[in-house]
Amino acid sequence: MFKNLFKSRYSILLFFSLLFLLISFLLRFIFAVWVKGEFDWNIGSLMHTLFYGLIYDISVVSCFTLFLSFYYLILPNKFINSVFDRAFVYFIFTLYLVIIYFTFFAEVTFWDEFKSRFNFIAVDYLIYTYEVVKNIQESYPLPILIGGIVLITGLTLFITKKRNVFYDTFNSKPKTSQKFGVFALNLILVIGSLYVLNQSCPK
Numbered sequence: 001m002f003k004n005l006f007k008s009r010y011s012i013l014l015f016f017s018l019l020f021l022l023i024s025f026l027l028r029f030i031f032a033v034w035v036k037g038e039f040d041w042n043i044g045s046l047m048h049t050l051f052y053g054l055i056y057d058i059s060v061v062s063c064f065t066l067f068l069s070f071y072y073l074i075l076p077n078k079f080i081n082s083v084f085d086r087a088f089v090y091f092i093f094t095l096y097l098v099i100i101y102f103t104f105f106a107e108v109t110f111w112d113e114f115k116s117r118f119n120f121i122a123v124d125y126l127i128y129t130y131e132v133v134k135n136i137q138e139s140y141p142l143p144i145l146i147g148g149i150v151l152i153t154g155l156t157l158f159i160t161k162k163r164n165v166f167y168d169t170f171n172s173k174p175k176t177s178q179k180f181g182v183f184a185l186n187l188i189l190v191i192g193s194l195y196v197l198n199q200s201c202p203k
Helices: 011-034 043-074 083-114 120-127 129-139 142-162 165-170 176-200
Strands: none
Touching (some): 011 083, 011 165, 043 176, 083 165, 142 165
């Protein structure tokens, strides 16, 4: 059922998932080095951080991929590689890339100011949008940041296309059992990872 998913309709989901997990891991490692004097580097704490960090990342990326896996589930195979299908998948994938790259850039700037990943302080960023945007404009070179996001997104799309990820996505027609299996697995990952994270939170 899950054989050769990397060369299938689901190659775009796997590519995005691995990309997200890799960048998240690198970002977490960079932040740890950034505050190396305050981070507990003993093996137990390190493994704890990496484990729950991975679970958190899996929960996030699973929520992203759940939408497309549901779309794959309900779309009849005869419409695969249609104009609508290609436009929709390209749009969603590009949107996902912009969202994660923007979020990663935002996390770096947030960490630079508060030495913390997004927390309750970030809620103020949503409530006091005007003040926050004004502060960001004064503190950071927005044209460079936005240009960087556009450039990295374009580069990712280019690499994705060169590696035939889009070709595999639009030229494979999965069986109904595979569609249900992948969607069910995706849903289990969402529920399971959120459950683990909820159990790890202090009561």
